[in-house]
Amino acid sequence: MLTVTSSLFKLEKIEIEGNVSIPDSEILNSVNHHLGENIFMIKPALINEEIKQSVPVKEVKVKLKLPGTMVISVEERKIAAALSYLGGFVLIDSNGVVVRIGPELKGLMVPVITGLEISRAEKAKPLVISGDQSLLEKLKEVMKFLSPMNAELSEIHIEKNREGVSFFIYTLDGYQVYFEETGIEERKFAMLREVLEDLRKNGRGKGLIDLSQDMPVFRPY
Numbered sequence: 001m002l003t004v005t006s007s008l009f010k011l012e013k014i015e016i017e018g019n020v021s022i023p024d025s026e027i028l029n030s031v032n033h034h035l036g037e038n039i040f041m042i043k044p045a046l047i048n049e050e051i052k053q054s055v056p057v058k059e060v061k062v063k064l065k066l067p068g069t070m071v072i073s074v075e076e077r078k079i080a081a082a083l084s085y086l087g088g089f090v091l092i093d094s095n096g097v098v099v100r101i102g103p104e105l106k107g108l109m110v111p112v113i114t115g116l117e118i119s120r121a122e123k124a125k126p127l128v129i130s131g132d133q134s135l136l137e138k139l140k141e142v143m144k145f146l147s148p149m150n151a152e153l154s155e156i157h158i159e160k161n162r163e164g165v166s167f168f169i170y171t172l173d174g175y176q177v178y179f180e181e182t183g184i185e186e187r188k189f190a191m192l193r194e195v196l197e198d199l200r201k202n203g204r205g206k207g208l209i210d211l212s213q214d215m216p217v218f219r220p221y
Helices: 024-028 044-052 135-150 186-202
Strands: 013-019 057-065 067-075 081-085 088-091 098-102 113-114 118-120 153-160 164-171 176-178 207-210 217-220
Touching: 013 024, 044 057, 044 067, 118 217, 135 153, 135 164, 135 186, 186 207
Parallel strands: 013 067, 081 113, 113 153, 176 207
Antiparallel strands: 057 067, 081 088, 088 098, 153 164, 164 176, 207 217
């Protein structure tokens, strides 16, 4: 009982670890109201949820150090793609969560997503798409397999029609890749990387790589 009520164990300091692009102040703003509380009454799970509600972090670990310090370790979300929005860009991670909203890309080597209309974009929250939210789920699958190639892609275009959903991918060096939603398979993207390596190495020229069939087909421009 004395431990619970003693002023010796009041939270007096919060330390932040693991953040690179997110300033300490942004994280502290979401938890500073706990300063002065008894450290034994603080629930790490609650701190975790409070941070994730407003700060774009993937993981949060909370440790309490006696007599009055809380250490918060975070893992930031990695930007995987950008979408045009209100004259600027929304930057999302591979799970479709908004990491940042800004006026420009500032040299980020990530593809720009086209073909989707944003209904709502709020930092640390999943992106909301107008019309068909399932398109974001399909995009997340594609981004997962394309993540090793992010730095060499310029655009991922999504097109919905009566037959389903089609994807057009454009590389920075001039190749175009086409596939349909039924072709979102890990093995096909592994084959795509092999095909691109062969085309570049042997100077076969630019063209379209069709992944809609069982095996990739290259059609020169």
